[in-house]
Amino acid sequence: MEERIVQLELDLDEERQSGDQLMDRIDRGREQVDQMRGELLQERSSRQDLECDKMALERQSKDLKSRVSHLEGSQKSSKEGLVSQLESRVAELEERLEGEERERANLQMANRRLERKMKEMVMHVDEEHHSMQDQRDQTTSAPLLSNMDDDDDDDDISTDGETYFSSSTGYKRSSSQDNIMSSFGL
Numbered sequence: 001m002e003e004r005i006v007q008l009e010l011d012l013d014e015e016r017q018s019g020d021q022l023m024d025r026i027d028r029g030r031e032q033v034d035q036m037r038g039e040l041l042q043e044r045s046s047r048q049d050l051e052c053d054k055m056a057l058e059r060q061s062k063d064l065k066s067r068v069s070h071l072e073g074s075q076k077s078s079k080e081g082l083v084s085q086l087e088s089r090v091a092e093l094e095e096r097l098e099g100e101e102r103e104r105a106n107l108q109m110a111n112r113r114l115e116r117k118m119k120e121m122v123m124h125v126d127e128e129h130h131s132m133q134d135q136r137d138q139t140t141s142a143p144l145l146s147n148m149d150d151d152d153d154d155d156d157i158s159t160d161g162e163t164y165f166s167s168s169t170g171y172k173r174s175s176s177q178d179n180i181m182s183s184f185g186l
Helices: 002-141 175-183
Strands: 155-159 162-167 170-172
Touching: none
Parallel strands: none
Antiparallel strands: 155 162, 162 170
């Protein structure tokens, strides 16, 4: 029996040791569970933070997308407005250019008419000048009348209804000829 007691004591010691080992394992398991719980809580907290960040980023993304679409729409409308303004300005300038071209053509026509009129007047004046020159030549070559006084410098000479004044400097036109010349604008 003593052997049995010794054996039982040995078994008891073994059981105690195995119980102690088991308790150590349980303590280590509890520590691991506590550690895992802490990690799990930390993971949950990180996950919640990430979810919050994700939602905030999604809101920002939606906000930025709406801003971009708004800006694109406003740029498109402002571009369209700018294009229509430029097109109307181009049309206005083209219309103005056409008006100026018509005015230029009218001015050129009027200028040509005036040039023709001027040529006609110059030809008329030249004809009158030649006519006067011929009349002067005829009067200077004709014999002088005996009743003309050599000292008298201003004599009236009338030919073909025109009156000229003779002087020491040559012949001068009468006022009726001046009136005719002024009616031509010369």
